[in-house]
Amino acid sequence: VHLAESGGGVVQRGGSLRLSCTASGFIFGDFAMHWVRQAPGKGLEWLTFMRYDGSQSHSVDSVKGRFTISRDNSKGTLYLQMSNLRPEDTAVYYCAKGSGGYGHVQLDSWGQGTLVTVSS
Amino acid sequence: QSVLTQPLSVSGAPGQRVTISCTGSSSNIGSGYDVHWYQQLPGTAPKLLIYGNDNRPSGVPDRFSGSKSDTSASLAITGLQAEDEADYYCQSFDISMTAVFGGGTKVTVL
Numbered sequence: 001v002h003l004a005e006s007g008g009g010v011v012q013r014g015g016s017l018r019l020s021c022t023a024s025g026f027i028f029g030d031f032a033m034h035w036v037r038q039a040p041g042k043g044l045e046w047l048t049f050m051r052y053d054g055s056q057s058h059s060v061d062s063v064k065g066r067f068t069i070s071r072d073n074s075k076g077t078l079y080l081q082m083s084n085l086r087p088e089d090t091a092v093y094y095c096a097k098g099s100g101g102y103g104h105v106q107l108d109s110w111g112q113g114t115l116v117t118v119s120s
Numbered sequence: 121q122s123v124l125t126q127p128l129s130v131s132g133a134p135g136q137r138v139t140i141s142c143t144g145s146s147s148n149i150g151s152g153y154d155v156h157w158y159q160q161l162p163g164t165a166p167k168l169l170i171y172g173n174d175n176r177p178s179g180v181p182d183r184f185s186g187s188k189s190d191t192s193a194s195l196a197i198t199g200l201q202a203e204d205e206a207d208y209y210c211q212s213f214d215i216s217m218t219a220v221f222g223g224g225t226k227v228t229v230l
Contacts, residue, residue, distance in 0.1 A: 110166055113165055
């Protein structure tokens with residue numbers, strides 16, 4: 001299993017960014033996928049997940065209405081569209097694979113993360 | 121403030137046993153959701169350490185063990201080794217259909 005995030009960078013407050021997570025080594029369309037972030041020197045914060053078939057997703061309140069998760073099972077890729085970014089969104093963003101098709105299971109594989117920096 | 125509560129740090133000498141607690145509530149751990157644990161070595165991505173309360177993925181040494189009771193869970197490390205120095209996070213799910221993490225515990229090997 002290999003997960004590779006991309007799309008991070010520096011963006012101004014109020015700006016937008018789209019992260020991608022390219023998956024390989026497993027049948028992407030069979031598993032739920034998650035986004036988790038970690039602010040500098042802080043702990044892990046779960047953001048959102050999407051079911052294996054893309055039919056359902058859930059997000060933490062702090063990003064609802066600003067961040068949107070999506071997936072393209074034909075390309076084996078997970079996305080996170082982030083808008084109206086704030087300095088407090090500065091973090092390393094990880095994508096993680098769920099061990100099953102639905103949300104309430106463990107995250108058994110993680111990417112190396114991509115850094116998003118929001119300047120004020 | 122994290123939904124699940126963990127101690128900020130624990131420490132022990134090589135060979136000792138340390139435990140990390142993870143306290144939740146009736147809306148997450150107490151609702152029957154499993155607890156999982158992750159290890160994050162410095163500068164690396166988290167790695168699944170314990171899943172389903174007390175199961176170890178292949179390759180995880182048996183000195184790591186987990187347990188769950190009511191609204192809390194624990195991770196124990198027996199025979200502490202220098203390479204166990206890392207941050208440890210518990211994770212579960214909430215009735216609001218969101219995943220929740222603990223704030224993380226730094227394990228220091230003295």
